[in-house]
Amino acid sequence: MRQIVLDTETTGINPKLGNRILEIGCVELKNRMLTGNNFHAYINPERDSEEGALNVHGLTTEFLRDKPKFHEIVEQLRTYIAGAEVIIHNAPFDLGFLNHEFKRLNLPSFSEHIGGVIDTLVQAKELHPGKRNSLDALCDRYGVSNSHRKLHGALLDAELLADVYLSMTRGQNSLGMDVEEEVDAGGALLEPIPLADIIFQPADADELAAHEATLSGLDKAVKGSCIWRATLAPQG
Structure with missing residues (x-):
């Protein structure tokens, strides 16, 4: 199964008010294994970030001015995510922005390009009701080191979320019984015991x-x- 762990950074919290995506980070999982086939892009949002958003990601207008615009990276993104199951923390937020950007380009929605969505925030609330379930809180809970995370970054957060997701769902496989063939010291297969x-x-x-x-x-x-x-x- 091919899964993509995805995160975005944006100029604000509401695309309907003109806010745009300025960074996308994706990490690929195949059969619950990191492949190293990642996708990352800084994007010129063609507007300034709101103060609150800038304090979160630290990506200034000056830094983003020479970066590609969304229409320049969208085909690469479409190819990368096609048919995959996408894992997002607080999925409605990122999907709202991605669908908005695709609509601006008269493309089928982002949601129509993928094979489904897993919202790790929903999963975490079900597993840990009444607890803090931010990405930082989940990193602490599952022993995922985030000491190098001073500001939010889409690729870094996607990598952290991938580790959290694998830890959070590991129990789904822990009760299975993997049968392996036994070998002796010389490497020969041992006969199974009747x-x-x-x-x-x-x-x-x-x-x-x-x-x-x-x-x-x-x-x-x-x-x-x-x-x-x-x-x-x-x-x-």
């Missing part, structure tokens, strides 16, 4: 009690009955 020769040892009382305590902890975490209880429940 199931008939395997001795099954039933759990004792202490082990059953520990298992029940683990299930109770999972019940508390999901505020209900965990999936293992549903799996283990007697069939009616």
Whole structure:
């Protein structure tokens, strides 16, 4: 599966008031692995940034004056994101700006170019209700180093978000069982042990009690009955 982790920086918070995108950063994931095939562009927004936005990203009008305009990078962006599932933190904000920029050029919306959207802010609120779920807060929670992040930058934030997303969703795969072939010291494949020769040892009382305590902890975490209880429940 091809996924693109995306972030933008803008001149303000509302494209309907004339605010524009001035930086786009994208990081590619394939099968949950970073590929190094990134996309990054500074863009001349053809206007000044509002003071609040400038304090966030620090990209001045002077710095952006000689950068390409959005219409000059849009075809490269369209090719890069085509058909991918896009991962964004607070997706409505970035999508609003991207769709607005595409509309200005009489192109199909950005949303029509991609294969779907994952909003990590929505995911984080579901996993951590009542907690701070900004990108910085999630970096702290998942042990992702952001000490080098003094100002917001689209590519840096996309890279941080990719690490956060992989950490936040790792549990979705942690209960799977990967079967690998075993080899001996000489590199030869070992013969699998027939199931008939395997001795099954039933759990004792202490082990059953520990298992029940683990299930109770999972019940508390999901505020209900965990999936293992549903799996283990007697069939009616």
